[in-house]
């Protein structure tokens with residue numbers, strides 16, 4: 001491990017939420033920080049996200065990290081010294097996450113394997129809930145009857161049970177990076193847009209300088225915060241081959257023909273995941289007057305995507321492509337659990353962006369294996385906004401020398417908690433890795 005001093009110069013590549021929060025933390029710690037973004041801030045997935053945040057994960061490190069992230073986002077405006085006007089809008093809405101699990105009885109008898117799968121998934125979910133509760137997460141395991149009573153817009157006939165965490169919710173993505181970079185600049189961070197990193201000057205296992213379309217920039221540390229572009233950037237600057245695949249993900253928006261519940265109940269609906277186990281995670285949440293919907297599409301990796309591809313909606317995914325499209329397929333799935341929502345109106349928009357996915361659906365946060373002053377904070381597999389606060393803390397710990405035998409100690413009020421950074425090491429083996437069950 002290279003020694004560092006908190007007056008070192010750090011260059012962060014990428015202008016999204018991850019970069020913004022890392023920049024603030026490092027500047028607060030005394031580092032001199034420069035951010036390089038090839039287009040404009042928010043050019044990547046940070047402006048195209050469903051923006052959910054949950055601590056209901058099956059990887060313990062992530063459960064701890066997301067509790068920290070939720071806490072940090074609750075105090076977002078204090079940490080970033082936001083103006084009174086900006087403070088009017090909280091960055092986090094804690095509507096909760098409700099995971100509905102399929103009842104094995106609802107699976108047809110001629111699909112015995114699927115029946116077994118949903119039974120196993122429900123069992124694993126209950127084991128994960130116990131682990132989450134042990135970490136202090138207020139997760140409940142609910143019966144179909146309780147689900148029906150608490151959320152009358154759902155029909156619990158096909159459900160064996162649910163896990164519910166009221167502190168989960170969703171974020172305002174644009175606020176994270178606009179406020180983040182505003183505060184970063186206030187702290188003296190040099191934010192350079194339209195500056196693309198094209199290569200690097202290397203010496204003795206270190207990066208000396210990055211080459212960009214606007215000249216060369218020297219520094220002591222370099223941080224790859226380009227997520228879906230990460231595997232492209234790393235070898236260009238002498239770094240390791242990264243197992244990060246850019247894959248398209250789509251969001252759909254349903255506009256109710258008329259209100260199907262009172263406005264407050266609508267706005268308080270949780271992120272609801274329908275039929276975990278058999279439905280690849282079809283999910284919905286309110287987005288103002290619209291219902292935002294998505295699921296885990298099977299899409300091919302697009303390692304050479306360009307910026308315009310982020311918004312390209314291929315015909316099978318277009319909501320206005322008849323009834324034979326993924327949007328309608330999601331509605332069919334939602335209908336089995338909430339006929340009220342699925343039939344409330346029609347789809348009016350499709351948006352898209354790239355996930356930077358890793359083989360175990362956990363991020364790569366840590367030192368490169370080739371260049372000793374290169375750090376990756378990438379591969380968020382659809383969870384980068386929720387990870388951004390804890391990612392920033394872990395990167396700061398790494399650069400400031402706060403890592404103790406692989407462990408990072410969290411601050412008060414998490415003083416007893418630690419995160420094992422090796423869980424996220426970019427060079428880890430994926431062979432027997434614990435894979436997150438749901439990549440939403």
Ligand SMILES: Cc1cc2nc3c(=O)[nH]c(=O)nc-3n(C[C@H](O)[C@H](O)[C@H](O)COP(=O)(O)OP(=O)(O)OC[C@H]3O[C@@H](n4cnc5c(N)ncnc54)[C@H](O)[C@@H]3O)c2cc1C
Pocket residue numbers: 013014015016017018019036037038039040041042043044045046047048049050051052053195196197198225226227228229233249250251351352353354355356377378380381382383384385386387440
């Ligand atoms: C449809 C969809 C739904 C999602 N839902 C959720 C969700 O519910 N919850 C959640 O937490 N996350 C979700 N995500 C994922 C989340 O949006 C991302 O993980 C997160 O925004 C990544 O932020 P980032 O700052 O790491 O990367 P980005 O925001 O992608 O920023 C990377 C930046 O790097 C720049 N860049 C690339 N190459 C170079 C270079 N060579 N030189 C300079 N700059 C470069 C790009 O222009 C880009 O601006 C979703 C994503 C999508 C697409």
